[in-house]
Amino acid sequence: MIGPHPFHAVGEKYIAAVTQAADCLPLLIPVLETPLDVNDILERVDGIFFPGSPSNVDPVRYSGAPSSAGTLHDPHRDATTLSLIPRAVAKGIPVFGVCRGFQEMNVALGGTLHQEVQSVAGFADHREDKGQPLEVQYGPAHDVTLESGGLLQRLAGVDRVRVNSLHGQGVDRLAPDLAVEARAPDGLVEAFRVKSAPAFALAVQWHPEWQVMQNPFSLALFAEFGRSARVSRKNS
Numbered sequence: 001m002i003g004p005h006p007f008h009a010v011g012e013k014y015i016a017a018v019t020q021a022a023d024c025l026p027l028l029i030p031v032l033e034t035p036l037d038v039n040d041i042l043e044r045v046d047g048i049f050f051p052g053s054p055s056n057v058d059p060v061r062y063s064g065a066p067s068s069a070g071t072l073h074d075p076h077r078d079a080t081t082l083s084l085i086p087r088a089v090a091k092g093i094p095v096f097g098v099c100r101g102f103q104e105m106n107v108a109l110g111g112t113l114h115q116e117v118q119s120v121a122g123f124a125d126h127r128e129d130k131g132q133p134l135e136v137q138y139g140p141a142h143d144v145t146l147e148s149g150g151l152l153q154r155l156a157g158v159d160r161v162r163v164n165s166l167h168g169q170g171v172d173r174l175a176p177d178l179a180v181e182a183r184a185p186d187g188l189v190e191a192f193r194v195k196s197a198p199a200f201a202l203a204v205q206w207h208p209e210w211q212v213m214q215n216p217f218s219l220a221l222f223a224e225f226g227r228s229a230r231v232s233r234k235n236s
Helices: 012-021 038-042 073-091 100-108 151-156 216-235
Strands: 048-050 093-097 142-146 159-164 178-183 189-194 201-204
Touching: 038 073, 038 201, 048 073, 048 100, 048 142, 073 093, 073 100, 093 100, 100 189, 100 201, 142 151, 142 189, 151 178, 151 201, 151 216
Parallel strands: 048 093, 093 201
Antiparallel strands: 142 159, 142 178, 178 189, 189 201
């Protein structure tokens, strides 16, 4: 809600990353009470980016316990994205998820989530301090270890990178068709790819869109998504 009215909105940092780093034209897919036809969407796009959001995937979507009081949900987005993701992957349309998008991809493909990672024994608190300036909130928080032979290791050229951390939810059970691409020091899955996907199909828990043009690894990640989208366009 912006004032008394509902709006469809996308954070400018996501738009800038898709425009500048992926070199693509970003168009918002509205999530309506009656979802748009998935086939109509897939016929018109070369790739789909699933950005972060203040809202969480509703736990009813993965048979989870009810959310804590005050948790924000977006049932219209859930209805659109959770049906769109598997169809896009199967059709060979590149997909890229960040934060909520990462969680959506896991749920859409059959996985489950921890709703409050900080409350699960053995895991660290991965949330940002919202009392700090944005530069601090989105600053480097911890390393992630990149899986040997994975896409992220190839793009980074190293086995470990430092990332930001601004999330409360996290992967509990990884969906069957997902392969881990990166883990946090506490073992939490921080990135994965879809093993059977014929095109780019990857998601990360951190926020590579933040100041993307100043981070070579983040830039390489969005550039690979954009390259895949152009291949998809050429082949369609």
